[in-house]
Amino acid sequence: AAAPEPGAIASSAPPGGDPTAAQAGDASAAASAAPAAPSDGCPDGMARVPGGSFVMGPLKVKATVGDLCMDRTEVTAASYAACVKAGKCTDTLANCAxxxxTYGVAGKEEQPMVCVDFAQAQAYCAAQxxxxxxxxxxxxxxxxxxxARPYPWGGEAPKDQLCWSGGGAVRKTACDVGSFPAGANPQGIQDLAGNVFEWTTSANDGGGKMRVARGGSWRDGIPPLVRTARPGGFEVTYRCGFLGIRCVTEPAAPAAE
Incomplete structure (x- = not known):
């Protein structure tokens, strides 16, 4: 329903009635007209993903996940540059092709931040x-x-729902984040397939020198490489132009009544 026009909320007390009751009625009406506060417990720029249990990946491992807030897009070069300026992130980045x-490159500020190793990715998220x-x-x-979607958007084979080098596209770099809304998951989280791989904290080797990365990248051109269940892996010191960052956090607890 449309919000009342300014000044449209009037006292409901009859002439000569109780002014206290009228004031209470006015306050109640004003409160009901005020915009509702966000209720999902997630910070701006994040979406709440309800938790649950499932069988994960090609190895069919049982997993249980709690409710989660996840960044709606991958971390941009501009956001990372702001973290460097604040003294909370390092700019000692490897030379990419x-x-x-993307970092410090004019016109690429809204592309995903790349050329970050595992420690730099962790530090960025911690700073936020x-x-x-x-x-x-x-x-x-x-x-x-x-x-259980095979792709974030559903079961349709990938074509133009993502930034990749398939479907007739041949790319030499990433795309601005959020450029493919048709490829979002049910919560509107974008670029979970293609654009850049995303670091996770999970090790996929016995010695802890590698971490799983997910999502595929702009370089990939065949559907299996961008499926939701397909893991990748990189050494923790690895930096390249197709590996970036997406952060998560736990939802805030509901306010006490």
């Missing part, structure tokens, strides 16, 4: 009061939870 670099996702949390969000 020129065409794939967040963290990197676990592998199971990432897959649960990407597949739409219990919907």
């Amino acid at each position: 020129k065409e794939a670099s 009061g967040k963290r990197l996702p676990r592998d199971d949390e990432w897959e649960w969000a990407a597949r739409g939870g219990e919907e």
